[in-house]
Amino acid sequence: MSPPSGPRGPLLPVLLRCLAALLVLAGLGHTLRYGLDEPGVALVFGVLVGAGELSRWRGAEGREQAPLGAAGGLAYALLGECAGRSTEHGVPQVVAVVAVGALLGCAPHAARGRGATADHLTRRVLTVTFAAVCFQPLHDSGLLLGWSGHARVLLLVGMLVVTALCDAVLAAALARARTRWPYGPLLRDELRGLLGIGSAVCATGVVMAVAVGVAGLWALPVLSLPLLLTQLSFRRYAAVRTTYRQTIASLARATEIAGYTPPGHARRVAALSREVGRELGLGERELTVLEYAALMHDIGQLSLLDPVPAGATAGLPTAQQRRIALLGGAVVRQTGVDTEVAVVVERQADPFREQPVGARIVRAVNAYEEKTREAGPSGPLRALEELRLATAHDYQPEVVESLARVVARDGLTVPVVG
Amino acid sequence: MRSVPAWARAYVACTVLAALACLTDLPGPRAPWWAVALLAALYAGCEQITRCRFVGHLAPRGMGTFFPVLLAGAFLLPPPVAALVAVPGALMSRVEQRPRALRRVWRAAQLVLAVWAASWTHGALGGRDAVAGPDFPYALLPAGAAVLTFCAVLTLLDGGILALAERVPWRTAWRGLLLRALAPVAAHGLAGLMMAVLWRSPYGPAAALLVLLPMYVSCWVFAQYHRERAAHQATIRALVQAVDIKDTYTRGHSERVGQASQMIARELGMDDDRAEVLRFAGILHDVGKLGVPTRLLRKDGPLTPEERRIVELHPEYGHEMVRGISFLGEARAAVLHHHERMDGSGYPYGLVGSEIPEFARLVAVADAFDAMTSTRSYRRGRPVAAALAELERCAGTQFDPVMVGALGQALSRCGWEPLVTTAPRGNVPAPRAPGVERATGAAADRGAAEQRAPERGAAEQRAPERGAADRGVVERDAAGRRGR
Incomplete structure (x- = not known):
């Protein structure tokens, strides 16, 4: 064994x-x-x-x-x-x-x-x-x-x-x-x-x-x-925590059901964020906050006028991205989850120097996930390249490098859609 | 401040007098005063720690309070002195509701009487010698008797105050109190016994204090558990409130269906866990409406066949969402099948009779009942009796007669007092961000939500294409979404 x-x-x-x-x-x-x-x-x-x-x-x-x-x-x-x-x-x-x-x-x-x-x-x-x-x-x-x-x-x-x-x-x-x-x-x-x-x-x-x-x-x-x-x-505590996690994951699927984001996006961002967070040395509690925030990072889109094409927020104007993030943070606050989660969701579109570490990870991983989706076999490498080019303002270099290591470890696989 | 009935005041006064009588017979300076002081300080400290760290999320009664110290006192000291241990802690303890002073005095008096009785029982059975020996297993007998006495006195006094101050009927005031309190107090009693034995041993009070640590951790985790559970329920409510915003006809509908489902489940003799799961299933039954365009949910007048097909997709959307929530278990089928009919003319699968899962038949009845009795913006709610008659008329073709019968019996026994969900509960903060939906259920909010309706309606224009692509949806349910 x-x-x-x-x-x-x-x-x-x-x-x-x-x-x-x-x-x-x-x-x-x-x-x-x-x-x-x-x-x-x-x-x-x-x-x-x-x-x-x-x-x-x-x-x-x-x-x-x-x-x-x-x-x-x-x-x-x-x-x-x-x-x-x-x-x-x-x-x-x-x-x-x-x-x-x-x-x-x-x-x-x-x-x-x-x-x-x-x-x-x-x-x-x-x-x-x-x-x-x-x-x-x-x-x-x-x-x-x-x-x-x-x-x-x-x-x-x-x-x-x-x-x-x-x-x-x-x-x-x-x-x-x-x-x-x-x-x-x-x-x-x-x-x-x-x-x-x-x-x-x-x-x-x-x-x-x-x-x-x-x-x-x-x-x-x-x-x-x-x-x-x-x-x-x-x-009992562990059981209720498991249940809670499942409920959050289901809540995160609301955007998929409503047709705003592609199926499985939230789940993939959450899993990858957790890996990156672990790589960066976060503890179990911070990882849980990170995971919940990653699951719900797109929930602000529920209050959008028009759905973003394929739910890809990383390509939007910054003001628009921030607005969605703020809307999402407000929804998360209402769900009674830890306020740290709401903060991460709110700040996910800010420049990385103003962000808490969780928001930095969610931002980079979300962009990576959106860029690699349906991008073919060369997608991951090109996506990482694009992220690296934006490390002056948008993405924290350490996070991007950690993401690159995690992705390389997992064999640079193209995420399965659906 | 809520007024306290005169009888309740008299009752408290009598209890306090009895407690004072217990305390009059204090022995002189020969009593082990340092032990009393130490135990009293310990008990007060335990109460204070619970108070400052877990405000508002206290474990249920009997778990949250720290009885091992009191019981150890009862096992170690003569009755009047042991009773004294409880006084400072109880007088300083945190009280959530008003009137605070009265509640504190009541708590102190109650504990004094209970500890006195426990200590007396223990002493009468020769427990103090058995503890000092220590003489096992005999020491367990007086300790057990003392725990039983302690519990009995507490529940007796509790029941009385429930009946007098909270106006709980006399017959039901004591129901279940003793059994609920006995298990935790028995565990605390064993810890108290071990504390007493170690206290008397050469190892002294230091070893006795160590006994408290596991109990404290246990209480702490239990409080955590309750906090997490409350957060979980708040999250589920938030999920449902998102539906309520889209579908303004059905404000509070989900909560009430949950309530009615739980009533039917209890009437059918299901155990508490299943009834609780059913309550959640009822609350979540329409969660799939999140996937249905708001425009269709809010449309006045009849829906076209195509629009109806789209609305009828909501059970499948809902099932898709709750699929991953494993604690719902078989109740997830209720979300998928709550629009099936007994004669097979329902949707999404057109199941017949017993093919429909039991939970789904149950939630269907609760759903229809609330749809008929609740007042909506386009019509007034029907009286309960008329709704029941309508359900009975449709029993067999549309509804399961067993469920309809159970609902009728439950209503005749308990009546229908729907909880109106007007404000967020649990630890949901009240969000006040511009442009984001709030779901407090208040009338003002409804207006606000409807002002934003065009925005949302436009946002969901693309959903119909997806709905139209779907095939195999039964078209026969002419009543569509609004109950029947």
């Missing part, structure tokens, strides 16, 4: 996977050789991790997909006592138990071919190993015995914060290898995700470890519930 490798073959994921596999094998070997300590506790945590993975879901924006599995694994890595008795499981057993639980929980997903299971498991194993290596030796050495409760909680929180940061770096690197998108924005998105569900996972991990130490294994189901609730909320 490895993702298709690019021309330069992503080395990092292969290395990380090998490392994770070695760790798991070592953990399993050690555990089989010396037997399980506290098999009951190990079983319960294994089941928790497995159940967490089983309830995994694919969020709209690729956040932590199995919060319960993650929290369970981290809690086991940070577990120092159970119902008042000190536990003896070391790092190898933590790795073995979490890996077996996660593998079993992932098996149904892998069988159905959903999601990048290998990357997911690699991250899980490496993160849990990291946390366990931080904590277990310290616990075994008895150094923590003199610490007060507060200090121990703070220590655990600190360890998990470091672990979460490392995990974000790792996740961004894996995503970079998979998609070849710029690293910076990916890392930023991962860190932003930490503030949301990531913090809930870390807090639950610490609380589980501590609460099992105080109250025994009964604490696990009690603490799993709030996290499941969080997961449910995230799921």
